[in-house]
Amino acid sequence: MTDRETRKRLLQTAFRLFHEQGYHATGVATIMREAQINPGSMYHYFESKDDLLLGVLRFALDYLRPAVMGPAEARTTDPLGRVFSLLALYRRGMKVKGCKLGCPIGNLALEVSDDHPPARDLIHRNFENWIDHVHRWLESAGDLLPTGLDRRQLARFVLTVMEGGLMQSRAAGHLGPFDDSVAQLRNYFDLLTLRRAGGRKRSRQRRAKENRQ
Numbered sequence: 001m002t003d004r005e006t007r008k009r010l011l012q013t014a015f016r017l018f019h020e021q022g023y024h025a026t027g028v029a030t031i032m033r034e035a036q037i038n039p040g041s042m043y044h045y046f047e048s049k050d051d052l053l054l055g056v057l058r059f060a061l062d063y064l065r066p067a068v069m070g071p072a073e074a075r076t077t078d079p080l081g082r083v084f085s086l087l088a089l090y091r092r093g094m095k096v097k098g099c100k101l102g103c104p105i106g107n108l109a110l111e112v113s114d115d116h117p118p119a120r121d122l123i124h125r126n127f128e129n130w131i132d133h134v135h136r137w138l139e140s141a142g143d144l145l146p147t148g149l150d151r152r153q154l155a156r157f158v159l160t161v162m163e164g165g166l167m168q169s170r171a172a173g174h175l176g177p178f179d180d181s182v183a184q185l186r187n188y189f190d191l192l193t194l195r196r197a198g199g200r201k202r203s204r205q206r207r208a209k210e211n212r213q
Contacts, residue, residue: 007045010035011059014052019104023053023111050116053108057122060105061129069133079141080189083134083158087182090162091175099173102166105130131155146196161185 013035017026028049032042046052072086090103101107105126113120134155138145145151161181168177 006037006041008059010037010042010045010052011055015056015059015063015104018053018056019101019107023108028052050119053112053116053119054122057105057108057119057126060126061122064126064129065133073137079137080144080193082137083189084182084186086134087158087162087185090166091178091182094166094169094175094178099169099175102170103163106163106166127159131159134158144196145192149192158185 010031014026014031017031017034021030028042031052032039042052046055068089069086072082072089075085076082094100094102105123108119109123109127113123131152132155135152138151138155145154161184165178165181168181169175171177
């Protein structure tokens with residue numbers, strides 16, 4: 001196995017364990033055992049567990065598209081439909097896990113952001129990376145959404161719904177809170193598209209009236 005492959009396996013293993021067990025509860029020995037590497041290899045790549053955490057968060061920036069956004073995009077060509085395809089993927093993950101674990105980045109935000117500034121910056125970058133993808137979908141929706149709508153703010157709102165819904169479903173032990181949150185987001189999107197459609201209809205009526213005069 002090459003150095004690159006070993007490093008990737010170490011990062012993937014740490015990412016999974018931090019998600020399953022939490023950062024503070026996961027020991028370096030456990031990571032090495034699960035990744036099947038020796039201490040020499042571990043400390044060849046990372047000086048400490050904190051350094052490994054930063055590596056995991058950088059890894060997550062590149063991992064997002066193939067693991068999450070790509071599959072959501074592949075399910076539909078509708079840019080607005082992709083938003084709900086994405087949320088459905090998170091729902092499926094929560095269902096499989098029995099409403100446990102939640103979002104790996106969201107969990108780390110709660111656990112380490114306050115006392116680990118470098119990690120906090122990378123967690124923020126991960127959230128912004130997620131928002132970037134959804135923002136691009138919303139931009140590609142064109143005139144399906146109202147003119148003048150701040151689509152990046154809307155993308156951030158989608159993230160807020162996802163993270164908040166997951167957290168509440170973890171607390172409740174069932175998917176109801178997540179489903180309720182997504183249902184209201186869908187209602188909001190429907191209102192936005194209806195508002196835009198109504199605006200187009202009024203514009204056509206106004207032009208028709210002007211042409212008759």
